Every structure is written in structure tokens, then in C-alpha cells.
Amino acid sequence: MSSLLALLHDKAEAVTHLAVAFDNPIRSFRNTLFAGYKSDEGVPPELHAQFDLAEEAVRALGVTAWSMKDHEADDALATAAARWAAQVEQVRLLTPDKDLGQCVRGRHVVQVDRRQEKELDEEAVRAKLGVPPASVPDLLALVGDEADGIPGLTGFGEKGAATLLTAYGHLEAIPAEAADWKVRPRGAERLAATLREHREEALLYRRLATLVTDAPLKESLAALAWKGVPRGPFEALCNRLGVTSLKSRPKRWADPASL
Known part of the structure; x- marks a missing residue:
């Protein structure tokens, strides 16, 4: 009180x-x-x-x-x-x-x-998270949110995820192949493979993170x-x-x- x-x-x-x-x-x-x-x-x-x-x-x-x-x-x-x-x-x-x-x-x-x-x-x-408010659920889907029990995708850190989302906005807009990306975060090929393999999980995690x-x-x-x-x-x-x-x-x- x-x-x-x-x-x-x-x-x-x-x-x-x-x-x-x-x-x-x-x-x-x-x-x-x-x-x-x-x-x-x-x-x-x-x-x-x-x-x-x-x-x-x-x-x-x-x-x-x-x-x-x-x-x-x-x-x-x-x-x-x-x-x-x-x-x-x-x-x-x-x-x-x-x-x-x-x-x-x-x-x-x-x-x-x-x-x-x-x-x-x-x-x-934007300065704190590296993405605009509209992309925050996508960011949390990739990097996870420990407080809420969202695991995120292995290998995605805040910097790499923010780089991708600044370029593409949302998960669906990220091309499947790293060769088609207009930005090159560290480990791009590995990140692209992870996202291809676990896209459905990422979309679920975004739903969990969306208020x-x-x-x-x-x-x-x-x-x-x-x-x-x-x-x-x-x-x-x-x-x-x-x-x-x-x-x-x-x-x-x-x-x-x-x-």
C-alpha cells in the first residue's frame, strides 16, 4: 500500500x-x-x-x-x-x-x-530493444522471454533478431534463405536454417508474446x-x-x- x-x-x-x-x-x-x-x-x-x-x-x-x-x-x-x-x-x-x-x-x-x-x-x-513496438512480439518469439516461459529459437540473440526485424518487420516477411536477406547478421546461414526448421514454433511463440x-x-x-x-x-x-x-x-x- x-x-x-x-x-x-x-x-x-x-x-x-x-x-x-x-x-x-x-x-x-x-x-x-x-x-x-x-x-x-x-x-x-x-x-x-x-x-x-x-x-x-x-x-x-x-x-x-x-x-x-x-x-x-x-x-x-x-x-x-x-x-x-x-x-x-x-x-x-x-x-x-x-x-x-x-x-x-x-x-x-x-x-x-x-x-x-x-x-x-x-x-x-526502439533504442532499448532494437525494434519498433509493432515488432516486439516477433522479437520475443525469436530471442525468448524467460519471465513468461517463452524459450525462443536457439542461436537467436537480441542483436541478430533486431537486425532482421528492423529490415523485415515481422517473421512472415523474413525470406527462407539467408542468400535472399538484405541484411547479414552474424551466423546468417545458421539462423536461416533454424528459422526454416522451427518457423511454426516461432509463430506460436509470437502468439504467446502478443498481448x-x-x-x-x-x-x-x-x-x-x-x-x-x-x-x-x-x-x-x-x-x-x-x-x-x-x-x-x-x-x-x-x-x-x-x-
Whole structure:
């Protein structure tokens, strides 16, 4: 709660509308597509209980919590960005996850890593990953994404994959033969052979890395407007958790009539 309160009170962020998305459980439709995709297998029950508590804490601060069941938290963020970008001054995706780079649009939809104090617009995504946002799923398909359990293709590093995708944009556009490539990354013949042999796997990995922009979010944009911390639920949770020192932290209390 402390870090979220800091965000809500950050004048530089100037939060007007906000939601927090959770993977709860850590399992989605992607697990039916690929057995190796990340899941909650092996997660201790006591840690699962913390997920529910985290959602409760978010709601106690007057913030919408999206508890995703068949989709992932990142799908919720991608859906929100696609659905409401045209209606707001700027969408800020507060996560360092590489796959969210695909959602960045100019400076209108940006990715923010508050821990490292970095903001990534479209040019910054290109500088960091070597490809434009539209090619991020293709990049992750080739090089893999360990955090999500996407293995990628053997031999593809970020530099070589980025070189190919800068030239061709997407996997389908890369010629089968290295002799036909207009760029020559290191080990081109070997990379071309790997891609020919494992093209179907690469397309599957790209599907896994592609975020959904029509996830079932029932709230309207107006419902995401932050009106302040609801005193009753917040103080009750602080008392229950034994963190009474937090009760003096909120700088903006919600008007009970607005809840």
C-alpha cells in the first residue's frame, strides 16, 4: 500500500484515472497453447493468499483492481491502452516488462519503470530493444522471454533478431534463405536454417508474446477516476493488518457521497 500511496500522491504523475491488474491465478489461455508457459504450479499456498490480500489493499485505496482469470495482467493493461488512449491526454503503463513495449505509441502511450526512473516512448523502445513496438512480439518469439516461459529459437540473440526485424518487420516477411536477406547478421546461414526448421514454433511463440487488446474489462473509463482513499475501508484494513501508521499517510480522502 505504501508504494501505491506514493504513486497516488506523486505530483509529477498527476494521476487522474488508475487501475492495477493482477495475475490471479498465474494461468491463462496461453497455458493451453504451450505447456511450458508460466503458471502458478509450485507457488506456495501462503503466497497465493498474498495475491488476494494485495487486491484487497488496492481496492481499499479506492483504486480499481483487475483480477484476471483467463487472461493476464498485461492483457488488461494492453486492452486499457487500446480502448481509452483516444480519450485521455496520456496512457502510462507502469511496468518494466518488455512485452508491454508493444503497446507504446509515440508519446501518447508510454511505459514507465518507476524503480529505475525511466520513461519509454516509441523512440526509447526502439533504442532499448532494437525494434519498433509493432515488432516486439516477433522479437520475443525469436530471442525468448524467460519471465513468461517463452524459450525462443536457439542461436537467436537480441542483436541478430533486431537486425532482421528492423529490415523485415515481422517473421512472415523474413525470406527462407539467408542468400535472399538484405541484411547479414552474424551466423546468417545458421539462423536461416533454424528459422526454416522451427518457423511454426516461432509463430506460436509470437502468439504467446502478443498481448490481447480485447480482454473482458467491465469498467468504463469514468469508473477508473480516482476520487481519493475511502477512509472506512482503508482504516479497517490498516487495523486488521496491524499497520496503523499508514492511516495518517493519505493526503486525499474520498467524499463518502461519491462512493
